[in-house]
Amino acid sequence: MSNIREEMPVLARHEGDWAGTYTLVDIAGKILDQYESHLTCQFPENSPYPYYQINRYKWSDGKKEEYEFPGMYSDKKLLFDTERIQGKAWEADDSVVILWFSYKTSPEMNLYEMIYISPDNNYRARTWHWFKNHQIFQRTLIQEERLR
Template sequence: MPNLREEMPVLARHEGDWVGTYTLVDTEGKILDKHESHLSCQFPDDSPDSYYQINRYTWANGKQEEHQFPGKYCDKAIWFDTERITGKAWEIDDSTLILWFSYKTVPAAYLYEMIQISPDNNSRARTWHWFKNHQIYQRTLIQEQRVR
């Protein structure tokens, strides 16, 4: 059995809890949405899933959402196939992950996310590029800090 932590060391550095802010902007930079986040990135030993992420979002008006993303490790990538999304994540250098995913309810759209973790593993920057019919229409800008 391949060792996920050895074969994807950049992903392994993301283990733990992260808090931050998501800012959604259109192609002109106008803010469309902004909310706080708390993500938990886990590598469960007692689960059929190699990777498990829980995303919690909170808006200023009190709205809250929680989404769970189990992933399977194969061929130096994490593969997602949940009721919400399909996609995969892979490493491109010693500090960067790329994630491609699409929402199952929006078949003509997909996203590319770049995730960069700092050398001290305590902060990360993420950007989502949203495409519909192969044309970019918005971006999500994310700044996070490790809390544990």
């Protein structure tokens, strides 16, 4: 079995807990939504999934959502296939991971995410580019700090 930590060292640097803010904007830059996040990135031992991520979101009106993303690993790619999404992630260079995924309930829609991690591993900047029928229609801007 391939070792995800060794073959995807940039991804391995994301292990831990992250707090941040998601800001969803339309193509003109108008804010559509904004909410807080707490993400946990794990590489569990003795698990069927070599990668496991939990995303927790909280809005100012009290609304909360939580999603789990078990990930498989193959050929220097992280693969997701859950009830909700299908996708894959790969490393672009020594600071960036690219993620592509689509929602199973909306096959005409997909997104690309660029995830940048700082050299000290304490800050992340992420952008989602949302496409519907191959046309961009919104973006999500994410700033995060590692929780200590």
